[in-house]
């Protein structure tokens with residue numbers, strides 16, 4: 001079991017660095033395994049050592065890999081590495097998306113359902129996320145729930161859902177790509 | 192102390208019903224005081240009786256008002272009243288906003304800072320929220336952080352913040368209403 | 383392999399039977415607040431065997447059964463069917479499509495089916511896990527939960543990798 | 548009464564002193580992800596006497612002190628000044644404007660000031676509470692926390708009303 005964890009971790013780690021470089025151009029991301037002993041905790045039970053000072057351990061080196069946790073550290077462009085809690089709302093979304101994409105790239109699942117994952121992102125970062133979805137759409141299926149017009153534009157298929165007069169959900173329409181552009185203009189009726 | 196709690200609760204309760212009627216046209220909202228005894232809890236410690244079955248108690252009736260909690264129940268238009276946890280993301284934002292506005296209307300604070308409170312809302316509901324902000328902007332000051340273009344349009348003053356090449360925040364600009372329309376078109380540079 | 387369709391009946395706001403047919407590639411779902419978009423995602427999570435009511439935003443699992451509206455009486459049962467394309471043979475089953483169904487009745491009775499044959503929950507979860515759809519693959523990101531991974535402790539994040547291993 | 552200005556120096560991403568002058572009515576703040584918008588809201592929460600690091604997204608209160616960037620060394624102190632218009636006399640103090648300042652040094656020493664005179668935390672919180680700005684007025688809604696009120700138990704919601712009473 002250990003070998004496959006170590007191999008998967010190594011693959012996810014490498015992909016994470018790549019995806020962070022794509023989502024934070026000029027930034028860096030790193031996944032490391034925590035030290036062996038249980039982390040120090042403060043009086044609230046919060047882990048004290050999340051962040052820089054855990055020395056990265058090459059997954060293959062230690063036979064006791066099985067109990068190690070995974071630490072995420074990110075350096076946004078031009079900034080210092082800080083605790084994840086100090087990142088902005090949008091930056092946190094991007095880091096979380098990067099982690100999930102790193103796992104996807106190491107071991108793809110047959111489909112992904114993403115429910116308003118880009119709600120905290122500005123337009124530039126929405127475009128970066130959408131570019132990534134388009135790059136990988138031949139490797140897996142993405143079903144995306146959104147209110148963002150930019151996201152609607154990358155749809156191969158667009159579904160409209162609405163609440164009927166009887167208080168139940170109705171499926172309004174399903175447009176293939178070629179009609180979707182035209183319908184986009186009418187999207188405001190759905191919203 | 193009791194009288195002022197009872198009076199404030201009564202005012203907030205009435206305002207809550209009004210604000211819900213504005214944000215959910217055709218819907219109803221109600222604030223009620225919980226019963227005296229502590230709520231039943233299930234094995235996870237979740238309160239079992241949140242919702243319909245707590246009989247509303249007129250604040251003035253009971254001398255033991257001081258230990259009562261406040262229950263929120265909302266009936267979206269055409270739907271039945273359900274537990275708050277079953278409401279949608281946007282509906283939950285609206286109910287929370289209604290509660291906060293109900294308190295504001297009963298006892299206004301000098302200013303409010305709202306950080307992306309409309310992130311989960313569709314365009315129709317963003318417009319309803321903005322209409323409410325405009326209606327009350329002479330009674331208090333609103334400072335709103337957002338990525339939504341619709342929200343930018345209601346600004347009397349628009350501030351731009353950006354991250355400088357040295358990794359620190361810079362205040363880019365501050366436009367008064369009359370120039371804000373023109374700058375809106377250039378907003379994409381900021382984003 | 384991909385998700386070919388989702389059919390829901392009596393599940394949350396889907397009082398009458400609705401069907402979503404999906405294609406490979408990118409499908410986008412839009413609609414007003416409260417129209418039922420996240421309920422689609424919940425229906426798939428539930429059909430895949432989810433046991434925690436809070437994972438589908440309920441206090442008890444019966445909360446997923448359509449509980450009525452101004453015009454309609456509550457339903458007695460919730461049912462969701464998800465159809466997975468298996469033409470690549472990823473799932474160790476000799477069909478080119480796999481239909482996974484789940485039902486829940488008001489009295490708490492539940493049932494699972496694979497290609498319409500009754501089965502146990504463990505049969506569903508094992509079949510899905512073979513296809514890379516285990517509980518921890520996080521292939522379904524619920525609304526507002528995108529940064530949950532950042533809130534979890536380092537040891538909890540390990541489960542993400544173990545599942546994928 | 549309204550918030551006339553916020554000045555921050557060495558506070559989070561505001562390494563050098565920045566000032567925001569606000570008017571009555573509606574002010575909207577925009578900018579890219581990570582540019583420092585929510586840090587403005589945190590700076591006001593902090594200047595008003597906030598004691599919990601998690602309320603300003605830190606693990607310890609020193610996390611609010613600018614901790615350096617690629618080009619700049621960390622700051623030794625964080626300072627925020629908020630100027631409140633008091634021409635309506637809402638605050639029981641004979642000035643037409645009230646400046647509330649807070650400082651924190653790397654060694655953990657902190658200080659509060661009202662109109663530049665040193666004071667205690669309790670002086671700041673009492674003054675604000677007279678003006679309807681107590682801890683529970685929820686006049687500052689942090690990012691992602693809008694529906695926190697729905698997650699709280701009925702007894703916790705009571706504090707919202709008690710504060711306003």
Ligand SMILES: Nc1ncnc2c1ncn2[C@@H]1O[C@H](COP(=O)(O)OP(=O)(O)OP(=O)(O)O)[C@@H](O)[C@H]1O
Pocket residue numbers: 267270273277278279280281282311393394395413414415416417418419420421422445446447448449450525
């Ligand atoms: N058991 C149930 N019976 C009937 N309706 C239900 C049930 N459970 C939830 N609902 C309804 O489903 C609606 C929520 O739907 P959902 O969360 O899917 O909306 P959404 O389209 O995702 O909206 P948003 O854009 O705000 O996130 C609620 O209004 C709720 O009343």
Ligand SMILES: Nc1ncnc2c1ncn2[C@@H]1O[C@H](COP(=O)(O)OP(=O)(O)OP(=O)(O)O)[C@@H](O)[C@H]1O
Pocket residue numbers: 076079082086087088089090091120558559560578579580581582583584585586587610611612613614615690
């Ligand atoms: N002590 C500190 N020193 C330096 N920079 C800090 C400090 N604390 C936080 N930051 C920086 O502040 C940035 C976050 O700013 P903030 O949360 O205000 O962004 P925002 O404009 O609200 O973005 P979003 O639109 O994504 O919500 C982070 O990138 C973080 O690195």
Ligand SMILES: [Mg+2]
Pocket residue numbers: 279280281419420421525
């Ligand atoms: Mg939703």
Ligand SMILES: [Mg+2]
Pocket residue numbers: 088089090584585586690
């Ligand atoms: Mg922010």
